[in-house]
Amino acid sequence: MAQDEGYLLDNRQAEAGARFDALSALFDASTFRHFERLGVDEGWRCWEVGAGGPAVAAWLARRTGPRGRVLATDIDVSRAGAAAAEGVEVRRHDVALDPPPEGPFDLVHARLVLVHVADRDAALRSMTEALRPGGRLLVEDADPAMQPLICPDEYGPEQELANRLRHGFRRLLRDRGADLAYGRKLPRLLREAGLEQVGADAYFPLASPACDALETATVQQVRDRLVAAGLATDEEIERHLSHVAAGRLDLATSPMISAWGRRPDPAPPSGVRG
Template identity: 60%
Template structure:
């Protein structure tokens, strides 16, 4: 994939660590309550696809115990450190590389498919990796369903935040992201033959982690946002507003969808 068509938020940048920490605070409790709901237990074999950070693999390792296994894969595994012995870390391109050997009780991916132009084919591959009776859990954003940084747009600071968020969404779309993908997950999992398909949506209306994530994201994309028409003064004002602690920013809606393989 050409660089200009690749993942917008390069995990090799320093800001990636800040983003991972903020997303873990925001989303890990939500993710884990759904993984617990389907019954992740001692001895399970789990594949965490596009893992990024260590939080979910570590939590899965605790649940499957020494008799289970967690495979955590990503194109960039540099953040997947200090994990227990029942976690295997591997570099893996889910688009091009062969599937891992064996079949899994759980295959989970969060905020991955939305960024892949060939997301439909990847979803089919993930279904193939699930053993009969196992579960696929896909969590992806739907920025068009909840497009605003500040839903309560009551003043100039909120207007600015939403304008910068629109510029960010445009950059995502230019890189091939499907900004309405999250809402399609129930249909896609049913079409893939999964049963007991259900889904829920989540977005935290405000929290310090939301502001941290927003600040790390816009710093990461400074050059791209400035090229898209955000001025230096607007950029600096937005960061100052976030640092002030009173700007209520949120994330795109996260759709969590799960289904069982017959």
């Protein structure tokens, strides 16, 4: 995932692998459904931004075949390297700071990236500029402010504790520049970027084993910062993790907003009829 120096969920932490696996289990099917709808096909040139783990880029490589090209970029590519076995080109790249890679691309995709990037406008502009005329952009980002509870059914003290810790985690994200209402803005931002045929939908799982795995990995990654900020105690975190492990919580994710658009074909020269 693209990140800056203040990124809270570092790809190099021991729990990052479990977190990527859980995100893949929760959201890959939805992402691949959008790829299918956008018509990703053999020979397409694709840029996977903030690749993190290898699963999405590997799917694109299998779909586009030997005549296609899939480039997977991230600030930290340590967990994306496995995709190279599928023919994916893996490269270190900061989508907000570095020039767009050589293209143009038929598809540019980013999932759970821009919400964490300080200069989101520059990153979105870079991805849009990398599209060929007629190329598709698919941006998928969370909107934690739209559904702020990890336990929507807060019926007891275990659920209340889970939601309190989640509020603390989101405060840490906000303090590092994350826009917790970014997902809902995507359709407007894609239109403002000049894309056409813009659409969007939302998806969030509830009461899935992968939600439990994601919560465990996430809390373990940020527990020291939660304690240091006075947002939780070690005892509260251990108690919450034991509740998750016991399967007594119906955990949810933030809504994932998927927004897509098409770069217009160039206008014909003045005086030339189509």
